[in-house]
Amino acid sequence: MSINTRRSFLGQAAGAVALATAPHTVFGQAAAPPTADVDALTAKAARFLKSRQAADGTWSAERKEPGITALAVAALLRSGQATPSEPVIVKGLAYLETFVKPEGGLPDAAHANYTTAVALTAFHEANTNGRYDAVIKGAQAFLKGKQWDEGEQKTPADSFYGGAGYGGKNSRPDLSNTTFMLEALHDSGVPADDPAFKKALIFVSRCQNLDSEFNDQPWAKKVNDGGFVYTAANGGSSVAGPADDGGLRSYASMTYAGLKSMIYAGLTPDDPRAKAALEYIKKHYSLDENPGLGERGLYYYYLVFAKALSVLGGDRFKDASGVDHDWRAELIAALAKRQGPNGEWVNKADGFMEGDANLVTAYGLLALAATRKKAS
Numbered sequence: 001m002s003i004n005t006r007r008s009f010l011g012q013a014a015g016a017v018a019l020a021t022a023p024h025t026v027f028g029q030a031a032a033p034p035t036a037d038v039d040a041l042t043a044k045a046a047r048f049l050k051s052r053q054a055a056d057g058t059w060s061a062e063r064k065e066p067g068i069t070a071l072a073v074a075a076l077l078r079s080g081q082a083t084p085s086e087p088v089i090v091k092g093l094a095y096l097e098t099f100v101k102p103e104g105g106l107p108d109a110a111h112a113n114y115t116t117a118v119a120l121t122a123f124h125e126a127n128t129n130g131r132y133d134a135v136i137k138g139a140q141a142f143l144k145g146k147q148w149d150e151g152e153q154k155t156p157a158d159s160f161y162g163g164a165g166y167g168g169k170n171s172r173p174d175l176s177n178t179t180f181m182l183e184a185l186h187d188s189g190v191p192a193d194d195p196a197f198k199k200a201l202i203f204v205s206r207c208q209n210l211d212s213e214f215n216d217q218p219w220a221k222k223v224n225d226g227g228f229v230y231t232a233a234n235g236g237s238s239v240a241g242p243a244d245d246g247g248l249r250s251y252a253s254m255t256y257a258g259l260k261s262m263i264y265a266g267l268t269p270d271d272p273r274a275k276a277a278l279e280y281i282k283k284h285y286s287l288d289e290n291p292g293l294g295e296r297g298l299y300y301y302y303l304v305f306a307k308a309l310s311v312l313g314g315d316r317f318k319d320a321s322g323v324d325h326d327w328r329a330e331l332i333a334a335l336a337k338r339q340g341p342n343g344e345w346v347n348k349a350d351g352f353m354e355g356d357a358n359l360v361t362a363y364g365l366l367a368l369a370a371t372r373k374k375a376s
Contacts, residue, residue, distance in 0.1 A: 030324065036335075042079050042080075042365060044343035045365050049075065049358065052361075056091070057092045059092075060358045066110065067111060067114055068362070070096055070121070071359065077125035085128075093126055096122065097135070104138025104141045105141070106142075107167075109167075111167050113165060117177070117183070120184040121184050121187060121188070124187055146165075148161055159233045159234065160203075164180075164200070175207045175228060175257055178261065179204075181196075182265065201266075204265065205262075207230070208258060208277065209225050210226055212276075215232075219236050219248050223243050228277070229248045250292065255284075256305050257308070258277060262274055282317075282319050287302075287330050296349050297347070299367070310370045315328070331371060343361070345364040347360055
């Protein structure tokens with residue numbers, strides 16, 4: 001497996017396996033999808049994931065990616081299908097703790113920034129009675145310290161500024177790692193006015209195909225559709241490839257990731273950047289595919305789709321054609337249709353390591369968890 005393929009699993013996103021039939025509409029409203037029991041789906045997936053844990057507490061250890069174990073632990077906890085005291089969680093966290101250093105974070109893990117971000121989420125979900133307070137504080141400090149800023153001799157004028165990469169001395173920042181960092185900081189209690197969010201917003205804004213004062217990259221005004229690309233660094237790059245006019249093609253998974261990152265950083269849906277991203281999503285709303293990438297990375301797409309729409313807070317989403325969607329029900333139905341007989345999810349298009357049922361089932365559980373409505 002090439003380095004680019006290994007890295008892609010952590011940061012790039014999405015495509016889709018086509019549904020058997022396209023959704024019908026009645027008077028501007030999407031027809032109700034087949035009823036799916038979200039609790040049954042969740043429980044079945046959790047049983048599968050628990051059964052796949054190795055004796056040493058790991059998942060997919062052969063990949064040498066402790067981030068998969070962190071995702072599995074976070075998914076089981078966030079889904080409500082495990083408690084912090086259950087052996088499956090205790091063993092998983094104990095394994096992750098072997099990477100934690102006194103100075104904070106998991107600096108020796110593969111793709112240290114990404115792994116620290118998802119491990120921070122796992123430790124936060126398990127943090128009863130302050131047991132992991134020190135680990136959480138250290139992980140937050142590690143992530144902030146690895147963000148590209150003045151500490152790396154970067155100024156706000158540099159395309160690296162504010163972003164996060166996988167880790168390592170010359171780790172180019174990208175939007176996916178940045179959004180995992182921001183989500184982990186947000187969920188573990190770092191406020192939106194923290195300097196890390198303000199710096200990250202500069203980088204995230206530069207990853208948007210939007211001709212505005214917030215993106216000074218030469219390609220931004222060429223496509224100009226409000227969608228997002230993988231990174232603005234080093235002249236910009238998109239997994240969806242170049243556009244005919246020399247710009248960079250947007251794709252939906254990064255657009256959902258970019259939108260939710262902006263909201264975490266304190267923007268409201270009325271901000272012109274958020275409005276442009278919403279317009280892109282309205283034009284490309286789909287659970288049949290992730291526009292721009294075909295069948296690759298479907299479950300990463302489902303994950304960021306669910307999280308972004310959950311952060312926006314609405315129960316319905318109206319697309320550009322005026323069709324009103326119950327996005328939660330439609331996502332649950334899409335996952336129900338694709339769930340395997342043992343509760344697993346796996347993508348036949350094994351891009352971005354989505355042939356790994358442990359990774360993909362964790363994505364599915366986290367996506368389902370994001371469909372739960374918050375208590376008022």
